[in-house]
Amino acid sequence: MLSTSGSQLPRVSVLVLNYNGREHLETCFRSLSALDYPPDRLKLVLVDNASTDDSVAWMRCQFPSVCIIKHEQNWGFCRGCNLAIVQVDADIIVLLDNSTRVAPECLKELTKPFADAHEIAVVGARMLDSEGKHLDFAHAETDFYGHSYQVSYSSHNVDAYNKAHPLLFVCGGAMAVRRDVFLDSGGFDEDFFACYADADLCWRLWVLGYEVWFAPRAIVHHHQPGNRDAVADAKRLVLYERNALLSIIKNCERENLQRVLSVALFLLLKRAYLLSDIDPAHYRVEQLPELTSLRDAEEVPQQVASMLLAASDVVTLLPRVMEKRRDIQARRRRPDAEMPSLLQALVRVNHTDQEYRITCQELANIFGLVQVFRQGRVDER
Amino acid sequence: MSAESPFVTVVVLNYNGLEHLESCFRSLLAINYPAERRELMMVDNGSTDGSVAWMREHFPAVRIIETGRNLGFAGGNNAGARAARGEIVVFLNNDVRVAPDWLAELVTSFRGAPDVACVGSRILNWDGTRVDFADGGMNFYGYGYQLDHGRRSTGDVGEVRPQLSVCGGAMAVRRDLFLQWDGFDEDFFAFYEDTDLGWRFWVLGYRVLLAPRSVTYHRGHGTAGRLGGEKRRLLYERNALLSIIKNYEQENLDRILAAALLLLLQRAWLTSGVDGEHFRIGGSAPVRPRALPEDDTYTYRYYLRRAWKTLREEGPAGLWETVRSEWRWRTGGLPLERALRRRARPSTSGQVAITRESLAHLVAANDVIALLPRTMEKRARIQAARRRPDAEIFPLFRRPLELSLFTPEFKQAQASVVTVLGLDELFGDMS
Numbered sequence: 150m151l152s153t154s155g156s157q158l159p160r161v162s163v164l165v166l167n168y169n170g171r172e173h174l175e176t177c178f179r180s181l182s183a184l185d186y187p188p189d190r191l192k193l194v195l196v197d198n199a200s201t202d203d204s205v206a207w208m209r210c211q212f213p214s215v216c217i218i219k220h221e222q223n224w225g226f227c228r229g230c231n232l233a234i235v236q237v238d239a240d241i242i243v244l245l246d247n248s249t250r251v252a253p254e255c256l257k258e259l260t261k262p263f264a265d266a267h268e269i270a271v272v273g274a275r276m277l278d279s280e281g282k283h284l285d286f287a288h289a290e291t292d293f294y295g296h297s298y299q300v301s302y303s304s305h306n307v308d309a310y311n312k313a314h315p316l317l318f319v320c321g322g323a324m325a326v327r328r329d330v331f332l333d334s335g336g337f338d339e340d341f342f343a344c345y346a347d348a349d350l351c352w353r354l355w356v357l358g359y360e361v362w363f364a365p366r367a368i369v370h371h372h373q374p375g376n377r378d379a380v381a382d383a384k385r386l387v388l389y390e391r392n393a394l395l396s397i398i399k400n401c402e403r404e405n406l407q408r409v410l411s412v413a414l415f416l417l418l419k420r421a422y423l424l425s426d427i428d429p430a431h432y433r434v435e436q437l438p439e440l441t442s443l444r445d446a447e448e449v450p451q452q453v454a455s456m457l458l459a460a461s462d463v464v465t466l467l468p469r470v471m472e473k474r475r476d477i478q479a480r481r482r483r484p485d486a487e488m489p490s491l492l493q494a495l496v497r498v499n500h501t502d503q504e505y506r507i508t509c510q511e512l513a514n515i516f517g518l519v520q521v522f523r524q525g526r527v528d529e530r
Numbered sequence: 531m532s533a534e535s536p537f538v539t540v541v542v543l544n545y546n547g548l549e550h551l552e553s554c555f556r557s558l559l560a561i562n563y564p565a566e567r568r569e570l571m572m573v574d575n576g577s578t579d580g581s582v583a584w585m586r587e588h589f590p591a592v593r594i595i596e597t598g599r600n601l602g603f604a605g606g607n608n609a610g611a612r613a614a615r616g617e618i619v620v621f622l623n624n625d626v627r628v629a630p631d632w633l634a635e636l637v638t639s640f641r642g643a644p645d646v647a648c649v650g651s652r653i654l655n656w657d658g659t660r661v662d663f664a665d666g667g668m669n670f671y672g673y674g675y676q677l678d679h680g681r682r683s684t685g686d687v688g689e690v691r692p693q694l695s696v697c698g699g700a701m702a703v704r705r706d707l708f709l710q711w712d713g714f715d716e717d718f719f720a721f722y723e724d725t726d727l728g729w730r731f732w733v734l735g736y737r738v739l740l741a742p743r744s745v746t747y748h749r750g751h752g753t754a755g756r757l758g759g760e761k762r763r764l765l766y767e768r769n770a771l772l773s774i775i776k777n778y779e780q781e782n783l784d785r786i787l788a789a790a791l792l793l794l795l796q797r798a799w800l801t802s803g804v805d806g807e808h809f810r811i812g813g814s815a816p817v818r819p820r821a822l823p824e825d826d827t828y829t830y831r832y833y834l835r836r837a838w839k840t841l842r843e844e845g846p847a848g849l850w851e852t853v854r855s856e857w858r859w860r861t862g863g864l865p866l867e868r869a870l871r872r873r874a875r876p877s878t879s880g881q882v883a884i885t886r887e888s889l890a891h892l893v894a895a896n897d898v899i900a901l902l903p904r905t906m907e908k909r910a911r912i913q914a915a916r917r918r919p920d921a922e923i924f925p926l927f928r929r930p931l932e933l934s935l936f937t938p939e940f941k942q943a944q945a946s947v948v949t950v951l952g953l954d955e956l957f958g959d960m961s
Contacts, residue, residue: 223813342814379880384811391816407784414791418895425884425892432886432893434720434761435600446803446874447889451882454804454874460795461806462816464943467792467950469819508899515906 159260160190161325162239166229168198170247171207173372178212180250185257192216196233198223226321227337227346234336239328246322248372250279258367259325262313270330270359271351273319274367277307284309285371286320288363289348294413295393297348311365317488319361321347323369330359338473340395340466344388349396356400358482383451390417390459395466399474402485408516414460419508421456425449535567536637538702539616543606545575547624548584550749555589557627563634569593573610575600603698604714604723611708619708623699625749626653635744636702639690647707647736648728650696651744654683660851662748663697664740666725667928670953671790672770674725675929680852682844687742694926695728695738700746703727707736715772715908717901721762722769729777732926735917760886766934767794767894772901776909779920785956789947791895796943797935798891802884805873828936930957 165177174195181193194216197205208215218233234242241260245251255274262272276285287310288300297318301309324347334353337346351361377385394413401409427447463470512518542554551572558570570592574582576599585592595613597606611619618637622628632651639649653663664687665677674695698714701724711730714723728738774790775783799806807815841849874883898905924930931948933941948954 225811225813340816342811379878380876381811383876383880383882384809384814387809388811388814407788410788411791414788414795415895415899418791418795418892419899422892422896425889427889427893429893429896432760432764432890434602434765446883446885448881449884449889450880451809451876453889453892454802454876454882454884455809457795457799457802457888458804458806458809460792461799461943464792464796464947465816465818467819467946471950511903512899515902 158187158190158257159240159263160192160238161186161241161243161256161260162192162194162237162328163243163245163256164194164196164230164233164237165245165247166196166198166226166233167200167204167247168223168229169200169202169204171200171202171204173248174204174208175211176250176372177245177247178208178215180252181245182212183253184251184255185253191256192237192239194218194233194237196220196229198225198229225339225341226343227341228339231336231339234328234331237328241325242328242331243325244321244323245369246371248374249276249323250370250372251323252368252370255367255369258364259323262362262364263325263327266360268358268360269362270327270334270354271319271361272325272364272367273316273361274323274325274369275310275363275365276320276323276369276371278303279370279372281307281370283307285373286322287365288314289316289318289320291317291348291352291396294409294416295345295397296389297345297393310363313362313365315360315362317355317361318348318351319363321350322371323367326350330354335473335476338395338399340469341392342388344385345392345396349392349399352396352400352488353477355483355488356477356481379451383455386452386455387459387462390456391462394459394463395470398463398467398470399477402481403478405485405518408518412512412516412518415512416505416509417456417460419505421453423502423505424456425453535564535634536618536640537567537569537616538563538618538620538633538637539569539571539610539614539705540620540622540633541607541610541614542570542572542622542624543575543603543610544572544577544581544624545600545606546577546579546581548577548579548581550625551581551585552588553627554622554624555585555592558622559589560630561628561633562630568633569615571595571610571614573597573606573613575602575606602716602719604716604718604720607698608713608716611703611705611713614705617705618702619705620702621698621700622746623748626700626746627656628700629745629747632700632744632746635741639739639741640702640704643737645736646704646739647731647734648696648701648703648738649744650693650702650738650740651700651746652687652740652742653697653700653746653748656747656749658745658747659683663699664742665928666693666695666697666728666740667932668694668725668729668930669927669932669934670774670786670930670948670957671793671934672722672725672774673766673932673934674722674770675932677928680856682848690739690741692926693728693738693740694732694923694928695725696740698724698727699748700744707731711912712908715776717772717904718769719765721765722773726769726773726776729773729923730912732918732923733777733912733916760890763887763890764894764897767797767891768897771894771898772905775898775902775905776912779916780913782920782956785951786953789951789953792947793934793944794891794895796940798888800935800937800940800943801891802888803874804882804884805875808875828933828938828941924957927957 195208196218198220199222218236259272259274262269275287278285284301284304284307286299290300291297338349397409397413572585572592573595575597595610597609607621636649636651640646655662661678661681661683663676667675667677715726731738840852876882
């Protein structure tokens with residue numbers, strides 16, 4: 150157990166992962182320099198993922214006391230963090246997005262829960278938008294097919310969830326993690342590259358018997374990226390869809406894996422079908438022969454291709470994922486039924502399409518998943 | 531069954547096949563079978579080419595059942611079976627002609643064997659030189675195969691033998707069993723309903739046989755040949771999934787369904803015509819775990835080697851015939867232009883061109899999801915009446931690990947899924 154009394158505050162390293170984010174660094178590190186935390190117990194680190202802008206030179210000049218870890222290439226979020234965490238010495242690692250601004254008391258609030266309970270391995274901060282008008286992160290759910298959501302995202306109720314509570318995962322953009330547990334659990338899954346790596350790590354920690362908590366008074370302001378372009382969205386979706394499946398395959402209990410995975414794959418196909426918006430009549434033999442002269446390909450939203458590529462990646466990675474699965478399951482300390490928050494999302498499917506929501510319910514019933522995840526969650530502290 | 535020849539109804543399903551009817555029914559009238567012990571029937575699936583009027587004029591003795599619209603292979607034949615008077619019902623495609631002993635050889639296998647539910651004919655090409663169907667198999671996710679399709683027909687036809695299923699284009703069933711167990715699954719519309727029926731009979735404790743001395747001659751893909759690749763793809767993918775969902779034991783379904791869906795998605799990706807590299811954030815491409823053993827099957831070199839061998843053994847005509855039949859079977863008549871076309875990339879418009887063949891996989895999956903509640907009810911009925919464990923049926927699959935897309939990429943993907951999920955152990959020596 151880590152003590153929080155007086156000078157015995159845990160030794161913390163704050164890691165800010167950066168890739169061509171020079172514009173954000175001044176705000177971020179200015180706020181970090183103003184943290185209310187004993188300087189001898191705190192180390193600030195910039196982890197640079199081989200930026201091609203002048204991030205590193207600028208930091209050396211403006212914040213000479215900040216330690217810099219320079220990667221020789223852009224390793225993505227997962228490997229970028231993993232490599233850095235091995236190198237720093239601390240009790241607690243705080244991972245912070247570069248486009249953030251922390252409140253002075255944030256770090257004390259974020260590290261306090263570790264002193265309360267040995268099982269707590271990760272604590273997440275309350276994230277607000279840069280003006281503090283909208284909620285960014287306060288609670289999260291992962292549904293049974295591996296997709297994770299920030300509940301109440303962009304809600305005006307910035308004080309929602311004002312009690313500390315356990316949750317399946319917290320946002321990797323502002324999380325504190327015990328370094329020893331992080332390293333022992335294998336850290337972020339580098340096959341993910343980025344996206345859902347935080348949710349996957351936290352899910353794994355729950356499986357291994359640890360707990361993940363939310364610290365409501367640790368406040369971090371998060372600058373929202375502007376309009377993203379369609380191509381970037383399609384590329385990101387490959388990672389989201391792929392990593393959700395990888396996470397299921399690794400973390401689900403043996404008895405549930407096959408059914409959960411089947412349902413997850415059916416739902417992936419359903420989402421791709423609905424998104425494609427094709428007219429199925431053109432594919433039906435009953436339409437013979439009027440439509441046989443239609444063109445060979447159809448223009449569809451490119452996210453459909455992202456979803457297919459994601460599944461193909463899962464097939465490619467399957468041998469290694471199953472090895473990781475064996476390691477995790479061999480160390481399991483908590484049954485699936487005791488995971489927090491799995492069922493809530495099943496009942497409240499985060500999708501606007503009515504047909505899709507009905508499909509979710511139907512598949513969950515047919516494959517008996519409702520019973521699997523209906524049971525308890527850990528008690529509120 | 532009485533000692534004399536059983537009463538048989540021959541059901542010829544027809545949909546706009548006027549051109550085939552004369553040769554088909556002329557050969558049927560010439561068979562060696564007591565005329566008073568057989569009923570000839572044409573089930574017309576709503577033809578618009580005048581088939582019915584032509585039949586009334588030229589073959590007035592043939593009984594005609596009109597369904598009024600195209601109910602597909604399953605619905606049309608089921609309607610014929612319901613209307614049939616025979617204790618044995620024989621389903622026959624319209625684009626075939628039959629050998630004189632065809633029917634007698636077919637029904638003799640039912641004699642004294644009440645557990646035989648279904649018997650199939652050997653099907654040759656029109657001039658009898660090559661095999662169309664004489665040996666059937668299936669892979670673990672429900673893809674059916676005509677194992678010696680295109681092989682030269684020889685005199686050595688072998689004995690009556692058990693098979694997982696026989697071709698629905700020339701098969702006989704016991705009418706009572708067929709109707710009791712719901713006949714061909716009408717949700718299938720067409721393709722694989724014969725495989726599904728045969729598999730179901732085995733699960734229920736019956737047997738399915740191939741009678742090699744019962745011969746029909748097939749003109750080639752009459753109706754099916756006119757289908758676009760994506761329409762065929764939809765039927766294959768959907769029906770294979772429906773079939774495995776209905777017929778596997780629970781434990782095996784649990785092991786296999788996710789693998790089947792992963793491989794369906796993999797086929798959808800590999801046929802999409804999309805350039806994956808342009809969908810990558812730099813550095814995020816998966817790092818392949820470790821290469822599977824070197825294997826050049828289905829590469830260009832493999833096909834060159836095979837072509838050279840065929841040319842030496844069977845001459846130019848043999849090579850031409852083999853290439854044609856392989857191309858049609860393996861690609862479903864894939865247009866050559868697709869192989870040459872530039873692969874699609876993402877754009878700021880947010881749209882990308884995906885082949886209709888690939889999108890057909892999504893329609894298939896969506897169909898399966900929509901049919902799932904009903905399919906699970908069918909499954910419950912079949913499994914409650916199960917009389918034979920899967921392990922005894924597996925040897926009849928013959929090709930449990932056969933591919934469904936003949937490219938090196940898919941071969942590697944399937945091998946990986948099979949090994950990692952332990953499906954090779956399930957099928958033991960057969961793999």
